[in-house]
Amino acid sequence: MTEIIFVTAKLAFVTTFILLVVSPPIAWWLSQGRSWTRSIVEALVALPLVLPPTVLGFYLLLLMAPDALFGRFWMTMTGTPLSFSFSALVVGSVLYSLPFVVQPLHNAFRQIPQSLLETAATLGAAPFDRFVSVVVPFCKKSFITASCLGFAHTVGEFGVVLMIGGNIPGETQVLSIALFDAVERLDFASAHLMAGGLMAFSLLSLIMIYRYNSKTNVGL
Amino acid sequence: MGLKTACHPRIHQLAHFQFDYEFAQDRITVIFGPSGCGKSSLLRSMVGLPSPLECNQLTLGEQNLLRLPTHQRPIVLSAQKPDLLSHLSVQENLRFGFNRRKGNADYFDTVCEATGAINLIGRRTSQLSGGEIQRVAFARALATPATWHLFDEPLTHLDRESRRRITHWLKQSQRSDPRSIVYVTHDIAEAMDLADDVVILGDSGIEQIGGRHTLMHWLGNQDTGVNLLACSVISDELSEGLIALKLDQHTLWVPCTSSIPYENPSYIELSYKDVSITLDEPARTSILNILPCKVTAIESKGEATTRVQLNLGTQTLWAEITQRSCRELGLQIGLSVWAQVKGVSIRS
Numbered sequence: 066m067t068e069i070i071f072v073t074a075k076l077a078f079v080t081t082f083i084l085l086v087v088s089p090p091i092a093w094w095l096s097q098g099r100s101w102t103r104s105i106v107e108a109l110v111a112l113p114l115v116l117p118p119t120v121l122g123f124y125l126l127l128l129m130a131p132d133a134l135f136g137r138f139w140m141t142m143t144g145t146p147l148s149f150s151f152s153a154l155v156v157g158s159v160l161y162s163l164p165f166v167v168q169p170l171h172n173a174f175r176q177i178p179q180s181l182l183e184t185a186a187t188l189g190a191a192p193f194d195r196f197v198s199v200v201v202p203f204c205k206k207s208f209i210t211a212s213c214l215g216f217a218h219t220v221g222e223f224g225v226v227l228m229i230g231g232n233i234p235g236e237t238q239v240l241s242i243a244l245f246d247a248v249e250r251l252d253f254a255s256a257h258l259m260a261g262g263l264m265a266f267s268l269l270s271l272i273m274i275y276r277y278n279s280k281t282n283v284g285l
Numbered sequence: 286m287g288l289k290t291a292c293h294p295r296i297h298q299l300a301h302f303q304f305d306y307e308f309a310q311d312r313i314t315v316i317f318g319p320s321g322c323g324k325s326s327l328l329r330s331m332v333g334l335p336s337p338l339e340c341n342q343l344t345l346g347e348q349n350l351l352r353l354p355t356h357q358r359p360i361v362l363s364a365q366k367p368d369l370l371s372h373l374s375v376q377e378n379l380r381f382g383f384n385r386r387k388g389n390a391d392y393f394d395t396v397c398e399a400t401g402a403i404n405l406i407g408r409r410t411s412q413l414s415g416g417e418i419q420r421v422a423f424a425r426a427l428a429t430p431a432t433w434h435l436f437d438e439p440l441t442h443l444d445r446e447s448r449r450r451i452t453h454w455l456k457q458s459q460r461s462d463p464r465s466i467v468y469v470t471h472d473i474a475e476a477m478d479l480a481d482d483v484v485i486l487g488d489s490g491i492e493q494i495g496g497r498h499t500l501m502h503w504l505g506n507q508d509t510g511v512n513l514l515a516c517s518v519i520s521d522e523l524s525e526g527l528i529a530l531k532l533d534q535h536t537l538w539v540p541c542t543s544s545i546p547y548e549n550p551s552y553i554e555l556s557y558k559d560v561s562i563t564l565d566e567p568a569r570t571s572i573l574n575i576l577p578c579k580v581t582a583i584e585s586k587g588e589a590t591t592r593v594q595l596n597l598g599t600q601t602l603w604a605e606i607t608q609r610s611c612r613e614l615g616l617q618i619g620l621s622v623w624a625q626v627k628g629v630s631i632r633s
Contacts, residue, residue, distance in 0.1 A: 180368045186355040187332050187362045188382030188429050194356075198381075202372040 066255070073239040076151070077219040080158040084166040084215045085208075087159065092170035093196070111168070113161045122228025125157050129229060149231030154239070157225040166215040173207035174200065210274055217270040221263065286310055288360075288433055288465070291342035292330055302338065303490040308433070308482075311463035313455070315476045317500060318486030324469045325365050327486075328435045331467075332362045345432065359432035363439050365469075367422030369410040375421055376406045382429025392462070393428045399454040400424040401447070415442035423451070427464075435467045440475070446543055452478045453545045473513060474632070476500060477552040501552075505601070512555040512602055516633075518547045527573075527628065533598030538573045539631045551633065557592060559630035560604035563623045564614055574626040578602065580618055583611065595624050 091110065095103055113121055128135045129148040139147040147153050177200060185195045201208065223241040230237035232246070240259050247256040287307040294302045302323050308314050316324050329336035331343060333355040343350040350358050361382060369378050379402060383393050397403040402424035405417055413421065423439045440448045452475060470476050476483065476497075483500045485493040493503055504513050516530035516537065528541040530553065539553065567575055581601065582594035591611045595602045602624055616622070
């Protein structure tokens with residue numbers, strides 16, 4: 066059981082970290098205007114919100130297969146196959162949780178008054194400096210919300226993990242899958258423990274997020 | 286090295302606007318003009334921010350500044366609606382520009398003190414009033430090291446006394462440590478207090494270029510309803526709270542409401558409506574200032590009122606009176622009369 070929790074937590078932490086690196090540039094680019102390319106990228110990012118996770122999992126599975134382009138590339142770069150590995154779970158989770166991090170940031174970036182950035186520029190702040198010294202502090206709450214949502218959503222994912230993970234104990238077995246297994250085994254005691262734990266965790270994280278956000282309405 | 290600036294309009298709204306001028310180094314150039322004529326757009330285009338005007342020349346000596354992005358231009362702009370960075374303290378706001386361009390720490394302290402921003406340092410930006418925000422934004426821009434400083438109506442929310450204290454300090458500090466400043470305002474007193482050079486803008490761009498005298502002359506031809514007169518201080522010593530100013534050969538007694546020393550020449554504003562006319566020298570009156578003068582023009586203004594132009598010597602004074610008074614006094618050009626001015630109606 067501890068092993069399952071450890072893998073789940075590790076997956077969520079790694080995914081959230083990667084999302085916090087990847088999402089701000091995407092969200093920033095999206096917030097800087099309106100164009101067809103932006104709308105298309107915005108739709109692609111939002112796709113996991115509406116798509117059955119199994120669809121995403123199915124395509125990822127094909128993509129990660131050792132004879133597929135991405136799978137072969139991974140094999141030559143790392144020397145280990147990608148499919149049914151922890152890394153595969155991370156790739157899947159990042160894609161699957163991307164909208165949960167990009168959207169709050171996108172909304173927050175759109176609300177930054179242009180004049181603040183102009184003021185910073187006339188006072189000598191370069192673009193990256195403006196992002197760090199004005200945008201990030203201004204959207205601090207949204208960054209926290211976005212990472213909490215990304216984390217919680219990764220813990221709660223099932224379909225993608227089921228398709229690409231392979232349910233290998235200590236490697237790719239996470240809580241949601243283990244719960245499914247336990248129910249199939251009719252091991253209701255473990256199922257209760259895991260379901261109840263996930264329920265409590267998710268509820269608690271959402272309460273924390275909403276409590277935090279009720280103080281200001283930036284983002285989300 | 287002057288800052289050569291040329292601008293042309295990007296959009297139809299300012300279609301006839303043309304600007305071509307070289308701002309002089311180490312001087313305060315006041316840009317004066319009605320609202321909406323493009324003053325703010327001009328400054329924004331100079332620092333490279335989106336604007337209805339497009340700069341097509343901006344050179345400092347040999348250096349073409351147009352190629353530089355906003356943050357690399359040696360020009361700081363303090364915008365008309367100043368934005369303090371609300372996630373930072375007042376102190377961090379003040380240091381925002383200063384920290385990014387290495388500059389003189391003594392000057393930073395001097396600016397903070399002179400603008401009164403130093404008294405706000407412990408406060409949060411959300412606790413500041415409009416005038417306090419302007420003080421901080423003004424200090425922040427001036428303390429940011431740059432070759433040129435552009436100010437867009439920076440002190441409009443301050444009371445007159447505070448504003449005069451800051452402009453007086455700025456003018457004084459120009460003598461020992463001159464800065465190159467472009468200062469947009471539509472406040473006459475502020476313009477007269479600060480200007481070394483004056484650029485008067487209209488809808489089609491530059492209307493007139495000159496100094497304070499040009500501005501005074503130009504204002505005299507505008508229908509402002511306010512007399513703007515140049516005076517000199519006879520003595521700094523107050524007599525019963527009044528200061529004596531010399532206006533041509535006449536002495537004006539004006540209540541001294543300000544602790545800021547008067548400069549020579551100094552300027553007073555006097556509404557046309559606060560000047561009245563008598564034919565005989567008045568006696569036993571509360572009115573302090575009685576000036577002998579000659580009627581040089583009479584213009585009717587509306588149904589019931591008339592404006593009478595009076596010659597004081599070298600300067601002219603307008604009085605706005607009713608047509609009935611004008612008729613009953615039998616005013617005509619060339620007549621010698623007495624102009625009466627209440628001391629308290631003079632803005633000095």
